[in-house]
Amino acid sequence: MNNFIFYSPTKFIFGKDSEKKVASLAREYGATRVLLLYGGKSALQSGLLARVKRYFEEAKLDYIELGGVEPNPGDDKVYEGIEKVRDYGIDFIVAMGGGSVIDTAKAIAAGAVYDGDFWDFYCGKAEMKQALPLGTILTIAASGSEGSSSTVITKKSTMEKRGSGGDIVRPVFSILNPMLTMTLPKEQTFYGVMDMMSHILERYFSYTEDVDLTSGLCESVLASIIMNARIVLENPRDYGARANLMWAGTMAHSGILGVGRKQDWGSHSLGHELSSFYGTAHGATLAVVFPAWMRYALEHNEDITSLVELAINVWDVPFEPEDIKNTALSGIKSFLSYLKELNLPITLEEIGGKEDDIKELTDKVILRGNYIKLTREIVREIFELSLEKNRLI
Ligand code: NZQ
Ligand code: ZN
Numbered sequence: 001m002n003n004f005i006f007y008s009p010t011k012f013i014f015g016k017d018s019e020k021k022v023a024s025l026a027r028e029y030g031a032t033r034v035l036l037l038y039g040g041k042s043a044l045q046s047g048l049l050a051r052v053k054r055y056f057e058e059a060k061l062d063y064i065e066l067g068g069v070e071p072n073p074g075d076d077k078v079y080e081g082i083e084k085v086r087d088y089g090i091d092f093i094v095a096m097g098g099g100s101v102i103d104t105a106k107a108i109a110a111g112a113v114y115d116g117d118f119w120d121f122y123c124g125k126a127e128m129k130q131a132l133p134l135g136t137i138l139t140i141a142a143s144g145s146e147g148s149s150s151t152v153i154t155k156k157s158t159m160e161k162r163g164s165g166g167d168i169v170r171p172v173f174s175i176l177n178p179m180l181t182m183t184l185p186k187e188q189t190f191y192g193v194m195d196m197m198s199h200i201l202e203r204y205f206s207y208t209e210d211v212d213l214t215s216g217l218c219e220s221v222l223a224s225i226i227m228n229a230r231i232v233l234e235n236p237r238d239y240g241a242r243a244n245l246m247w248a249g250t251m252a253h254s255g256i257l258g259v260g261r262k263q264d265w266g267s268h269s270l271g272h273e274l275s276s277f278y279g280t281a282h283g284a285t286l287a288v289v290f291p292a293w294m295r296y297a298l299e300h301n302e303d304i305t306s307l308v309e310l311a312i313n314v315w316d317v318p319f320e321p322e323d324i325k326n327t328a329l330s331g332i333k334s335f336l337s338y339l340k341e342l343n344l345p346i347t348l349e350e351i352g353g354k355e356d357d358i359k360e361l362t363d364k365v366i367l368r369g370n371y372i373k374l375t376r377e378i379v380r381e382i383f384e385l386s387l388e389k390n391r392l393i
């Protein structure tokens with residue numbers, strides 16, 4: 001096990017009606033004037049926006065609102081938010097929504113107290129050292145941004161989707177009410193499921209030795225997600241299953257499942273390129289990328305222990321001592337059929353991709369990874385594997 005520091009200062013307030021505490025929590029963290037940030041229509045349609053505004057009014061806490069954050073959020077809303085914060089003397093941000101809204105809030109929080117262009121944080125020119133405090137009301141179990149130090153924004157002029165972050169932008173509180181996720185369209189629920197699974201897999205695939213505690217935790221959270229997503233598929237209003245998924249999404253990305261082990265994160269790099277190129281939802285891009293990435297690892301990695309253990313411990317595949325490669329392959333097949341069960345796309349073709357796009361996609365990917373150290377050539381091969389189902393199995 002490698003040395004590590006684990007830091008997760010966010011206060012989580014979980015359960016039915018927990019959003020009622022938003023104004024008192026914001027005040028507890030020093031808010032005197034709040035920016036209330038949200039996405040498109042869902043917060044209006046569900047009545048959440050109106051209720052939250054009422055909570056602020058009842059608490060006599062000043063706020064201004066800014067809506068319209070889009071999925072795969074762009075830099076334009078960040079600039080707009082920074083201007084509002086400066087114009088109105090905002091000292092606290094409440095992000096109400098999913099990863100897109102929370103990531104935009106983080107960018108505004110750091111950008112508003114920075115002299116230069118906020119994009120400096122995303123292109124590697126500057127580090128986030130100061131930020132306004134922010135809290136969240138989560139409405140979709142997916143990104144884990146409610147408990148993470150990271151933020152992902154797209155620069156619209158170049159369509160670069162880039163990540164940044166720092167402990168300074170970890171939310172001071174996050175309100176998690178599973179009831180708020182009941183209005184999610186089916187496909188968004190399962191994009192979220194794929195995203196949280198991938199946050200675990202990015203940590204799980206590792207060569208670091210003596211990390212059986214975190215490997216076991218990863219497997220157990222994955223098994224819980226697999227089971228509860230099936231329940232939600234049958235009955236979208238099952239509170240218990242929604243509650244387990246919501247907490248799993250937070251756990252998956254709080255950092256606790258990755259401590260002491262070298263992590264990968266190559267699949268997220270590949271997925272971000274698909275989001276910028278095709279405008280595809282983050283979770284859907286990961287459903288396309290991960291099976292192909294695993295298939296590549298199976299064919300090229302000398303040590304396939306993580307693939308074999310995943311197959312046996314999560315997918316209940318019988319161990320074949322005389323053919324461990326086949327054990328791992330059976331695990332990949334089980335994963336693929338599970339993704340299809342959740343109606344997720346599993347090939348580039350299904351999200352509108354063509355063989356001709358692969359060169360441009362490959363050239364733009366940020367090369368990362370440890371379990372597979374991405375090179376341009378490897379990226380191209382993984383995208384080629386992801387083209388059609390018969391290349392995967
Ligand atoms: O905009 P509205 O109308 O609110 O609709 C949203 C949006 O269309 C809808 N939605 C959210 N809650 C809802 C709801 N619809 C009905 N009822 C509800 N309760 O869902 C759609 C997707 O929302 P979004 O915030 O984009 O989803 P998600 O949470 O999956 O966030 C994705 C973004 O997070 C980034 C991704 O790259 C992507 O840009 N990520 C952020 C991470 C982080 N900061 O730690 C890590 C992740 O790996 C990820 O990269
Ligand atoms: Zn993700």
